[in-house]
Amino acid sequence: MHKRFISLLILILLGQTGCSNVEPWVKPYERANLADIAMQADRDPVSSGYINHVREAREGARGAAGGAGGGCGCN
Amino acid sequence: MRQQMSSILRYLVVTVWLLISSAAIAADGPAPDFALPDKSGSTVSLDDFEGQVVLLNFWASWCGPCREEMPLLVELHDRYEALGFTMLGINVEEDSAAADNFLRTVPVSFPILYDRTNSVSKLYDVIAMPSTVLIGRDGRVRYIHHGYEPGYENDYQDQIRELVRE
Numbered sequence: 137m138h139k140r141f142i143s144l145l146i147l148i149l150l151g152q153t154g155c156s157n158v159e160p161w162v163k164p165y166e167r168a169n170l171a172d173i174a175m176q177a178d179r180d181p182v183s184s185g186y187i188n189h190v191r192e193a194r195e196g197a198r199g200a201a202g203g204a205g206g207g208c209g210c211n
Numbered sequence: 212m213r214q215q216m217s218s219i220l221r222y223l224v225v226t227v228w229l230l231i232s233s234a235a236i237a238a239d240g241p242a243p244d245f246a247l248p249d250k251s252g253s254t255v256s257l258d259d260f261e262g263q264v265v266l267l268n269f270w271a272s273w274c275g276p277c278r279e280e281m282p283l284l285v286e287l288h289d290r291y292e293a294l295g296f297t298m299l300g301i302n303v304e305e306d307s308a309a310a311d312n313f314l315r316t317v318p319v320s321f322p323i324l325y326d327r328t329n330s331v332s333k334l335y336d337v338i339a340m341p342s343t344v345l346i347g348r349d350g351r352v353r354y355i356h357h358g359y360e361p362g363y364e365n366d367y368q369d370q371i372r373e374l375v376r377e
Contacts (some may be wrong), residue, residue, distance in 0.1 A: 164340045165303035165332040171273040 236336045238355055242346045245331045247324035250311075255299070255322055257346075264296045264374040265346040266367070267358065269326075269337045271303050272313040275327040276359035281317050283364040287371065288321045294375040295348070299324055303332050303340070343367065347374050 155200065169175070178184050191197045235336055236243070242265075246256035257265065268284060270277035281300075289300045298321040302310045307325050314323065335344060340355035345367070347353045354370050356363060 149278065150315070163329070163332070164342075165269065165271065165326075165329055165337050168273050168304055168306075171271075199308070 236334075236344075236352060236355070238352055240352055242344070242350055242352045243334050245334060247326055247331060249322050249324050255324055257299075260297050260299075262295070262348055262352065263349055264291075264294075264371060264372065265345040266296070266297060266298045267301060267335070267338065267346065269301050269303055269332060269335070269342040269344075271340060272309040273304070276342045278313065278317070279361075280341060280359045280364070281313075281319065283315070284367075285319055285321070287364065287367055291371050291375060292320075296371055296375050297321060301326050301331060303329060303337070305329075345370050345374060348377055 173179075234301075240294065242257060244257045247253050249255050266284075266287075268277075268280075272278065284298060284300070288296075300321060300323040301317060302323055302325050303328050304310050304325075307327065310323070310325075335342070341359050343354075343356040343359075343363075344352055345354040353374060356366070
């Protein structure tokens, strides 16, 4: 019983140290590839701004595009 | 049982100590020395600038704020160079071709060092890009700036002024 308890305690402790050093796995100075233009979801901010405007103004669709507002058309 | 408890306790203490000691570089601690190649391939080390105020700027060509900041740093360097002040631009890219391209568009008057293996970035615990470290004449880290936003150059200027007077 004791043995089981202690092994559980050790397991928990080990688990905690696994989580203790949470830090960016990719360091800020290693982000060359992540900063590449090919990694951006939004390739052309002007064009996607226009498309978002069309969706809002013409189709009454709002939200889920990173902007504020809920689709009531009141803001 | 007691022995096991004490071993668990010891384990805990070691864990906590590791957590605390992971914070590497601090303001007012000695600036760790390093040596890196510059553009011509010759090695430049921090020790070469002993007695001077040194500004280390960790930058990369893919980092927008770094590109924004670079011309302002050049201006600061040229203004305070005569007072025993120097800047070292530490490029953190593995492949420095893009950096050299950028430097053709923004000519820089201070040494650019290439940290291709990121050893110095690790040493200085760069947690944001760009990172700017100001080292006083006594070789101690005095100010650390993470990131860049418009207006930071005024802080740099005030701190450089303060440090060159010492």
